[in-house]
Amino acid sequence: MADESVQREALIAAIENVAARIEAEKSTLTDLDSAIGDADHGNNMHRGFEAVVEKVDEFEEMSPADIVKTVGTTIIGNVGGASGPLYGGSLMSASQELEDGITAETSIAFAEAYLEKVKDRGDAHLGAKTMVDALTPAVHTYKKSIEHDDLPPLTAFAKAVDAAERGVEFTVPIRAAKGRASFLGWRSVGHQDPGATSTLFIMQEILKTAEEYLDGETDAEAVAESVPDEDPEEAK
Amino acid sequence: MKKLVNDPSDYVDEMLDGMTAAYPDRLRRLDGTKVLVRADGPVDGKVAIVSGGGSGHEPTHAGYIGDGMLDGAASGEVFTSPTANELNEMIQACDAGEGVLCVVKNYEGDVMNFDTAAEMAEMEDIDVAQVVVNDDVAVEDSLYTSGRRGVCGTILVHKAVGAKAAAGGSLDEVQAVGEKVIDNVRTMGMALTSCITPEKGEETFDLGDDEIELGIGIHGEPGTERTDMMTADEVAEHLTENVLSDLEVEAGEEVVTIVNGMGGTPLSELFIVNRKVQELLDDRGIETWDAWVGDYMTSLDMMGCSVTVCRVDDELKDLLDADVDTPALKD
Numbered sequence: 307m308a309d310e311s312v313q314r315e316a317l318i319a320a321i322e323n324v325a326a327r328i329e330a331e332k333s334t335l336t337d338l339d340s341a342i343g344d345a346d347h348g349n350n351m352h353r354g355f356e357a358v359v360e361k362v363d364e365f366e367e368m369s370p371a372d373i374v375k376t377v378g379t380t381i382i383g384n385v386g387g388a389s390g391p392l393y394g395g396s397l398m399s400a401s402q403e404l405e406d407g408i409t410a411e412t413s414i415a416f417a418e419a420y421l422e423k424v425k426d427r428g429d430a431h432l433g434a435k436t437m438v439d440a441l442t443p444a445v446h447t448y449k450k451s452i453e454h455d456d457l458p459p460l461t462a463f464a465k466a467v468d469a470a471e472r473g474v475e476f477t478v479p480i481r482a483a484k485g486r487a488s489f490l491g492w493r494s495v496g497h498q499d500p501g502a503t504s505t506l507f508i509m510q511e512i513l514k515t516a517e518e519y520l521d522g523e524t525d526a527e528a529v530a531e532s533v534p535d536e537d538p539e540e541a542k
Numbered sequence: 543m544k545k546l547v548n549d550p551s552d553y554v555d556e557m558l559d560g561m562t563a564a565y566p567d568r569l570r571r572l573d574g575t576k577v578l579v580r581a582d583g584p585v586d587g588k589v590a591i592v593s594g595g596g597s598g599h600e601p602t603h604a605g606y607i608g609d610g611m612l613d614g615a616a617s618g619e620v621f622t623s624p625t626a627n628e629l630n631e632m633i634q635a636c637d638a639g640e641g642v643l644c645v646v647k648n649y650e651g652d653v654m655n656f657d658t659a660a661e662m663a664e665m666e667d668i669d670v671a672q673v674v675v676n677d678d679v680a681v682e683d684s685l686y687t688s689g690r691r692g693v694c695g696t697i698l699v700h701k702a703v704g705a706k707a708a709a710g711g712s713l714d715e716v717q718a719v720g721e722k723v724i725d726n727v728r729t730m731g732m733a734l735t736s737c738i739t740p741e742k743g744e745e746t747f748d749l750g751d752d753e754i755e756l757g758i759g760i761h762g763e764p765g766t767e768r769t770d771m772m773t774a775d776e777v778a779e780h781l782t783e784n785v786l787s788d789l790e791v792e793a794g795e796e797v798v799t800i801v802n803g804m805g806g807t808p809l810s811e812l813f814i815v816n817r818k819v820q821e822l823l824d825d826r827g828i829e830t831w832d833a834w835v836g837d838y839m840t841s842l843d844m845m846g847c848s849v850t851v852c853r854v855d856d857e858l859k860d861l862l863d864a865d866v867d868t869p870a871l872k873d
């Protein structure tokens with residue numbers, strides 16, 4: 307990707323877009339959480355990103371890795387609940403992977419580190435009706451698209467977002483095994499996971515921003531063809 | 543829906559200000575945090591007991607700060623665990639050099655944030671131990687859940703560990719007492735209505751006039767089962783039977799019971815439930831050593847109750863009977 311100042315500008319724009327999207331979807335997320343949780347996911351995420359946006363001026367002087375780390379620590383400091391450690395703590399740890407700037411290679415390492423941290427902290431596995439169900443297909447698709455299919459990162463990321471969307475859909479018909487939704491047992495079936503949903507919103511905003519900043523077009527046709535029509539469970 | 547609020551985002555902040563204004567000689571707020579500590583703390587020579595969790599459960603947790611119970615309590619946003627940073631500040635502020643026991647309720651957010659806070663405090667050479675309360679029998683403890691929730695049994699843990707610490711128990715001894723209560727306490731709750739979180743401003747779930755939720759937690763979340771309306775006796779029987787069969791209490795054993803209100807149920811109804819609970823225990827030859835009735839662990843304005851049973855021996859009886867002086871629980 308371009309030099310550090312452009313990376314910084316893109317990153318700040320992405321953060322602002324994510325914050326705006328979370329604010330706009332606050333009640334969507336809270337409504338999803340009302341059905342199978344405790345009705346606070348939208349407010350919690352909003353409180354975190356509101357605090358992040360207040361720090362945007364400080365970001366002007368920071369490296370991309372430090373910006374991502376600061377977003378993480380700010381979320382940890384302001385959100386609480388499980389979302390604070392899961393979203394914030396994982397960003398903080400994974401930010402180390404961006405110390406040499408944002409490239410195709412470092413972004414894959416970042417995505418993998420982020421997924422691993424979320425799974426580790428949340429003790430969650432694929433199919434437990436959590437954000438892991440959106441992240442896993444996204445991270446796998448992103449890595450495969452770049453490393454095996456030699457696609458440009460932007461195209462790879464568009465495919466990853468598409469995969470995350472299918473992951474979110476996958477959370478609907480399955481029973482929760484982690485988080486507060488697991489307390490509902492079978493009653494959790496039929497509801498979409500709020501954490502997987504906010505994860506998708508964040509990725510969609512990053513993609514939207516990347517499209518504005520990265521040269522080259524997304525290959526829409528390649529995106530459409532990329533994700534096989536398989537049941538994620540069978541694909542294991 | 544009508545509520546006594548100003549800006550909903552100031553809900554917890556303003557509640558805590560109101561609490562310290564009510565008990566200025568008992569409670570002190572750590573600057574820039576939502577942590578309340580004993581005004582006279584840290585107490586020299588004593589293991590500190592701290593707790594915390596989301597708000598909306600009042601008088602839990604800050605109402606139990608005082609002699610014989612908690613040294614500090616961290617309040618998160620409504621139904622949201624406090625941040626690790628604030629928990630760490632609480633641990634540091636309460637430590638008198640004898641170590642700190644964290645009483646944690648089994649929710650992923652609470653456990654993650656307390657774990658992180660303990661690591662932070664240990665880096666400052668503070669001894670930190672933890673007990674995780676998981677008394678809710680409505681949830682099966684299996685690979686397919688996040689384990690059982692910590693609910694009203696937490697109050698008995700606070701009471702017992704607080705008394706043990708006040709009596710000069712070491713951190714290990716205090717922790718062992720906490721584990722003992724946890725091994726012997728079970729709870730199950732039910733709701734007649736959901737509750738209204740201040741930010742959302744409407745009920746978390748809809749319940750028909752002739753329906754109730756069984757197996758609810760303390761966050762306005764739906765329970766494990768929705769059924770037709772029952773009488774007070776039927777509710778008492780359902781909750782008590784589930785709790786007793788899980789705890790495997792036998793005739794001749796002694797127990798403490800709590801009929802706990804969820805925040806929106808009048809005390810009179812709780813007494814009606816308690817009447818039946820005691821009758822059921824009596825029928826089985828189980829002896830109630832002490833019966834508590836009241837709002838101890840609430841879920842905002844939810845209507846409903848929970849039934850807690852804790853098996854007690856001489857040690858636990860002494861600790862649960864020991865002097866206590868807090869805003870919400872006195873001798």
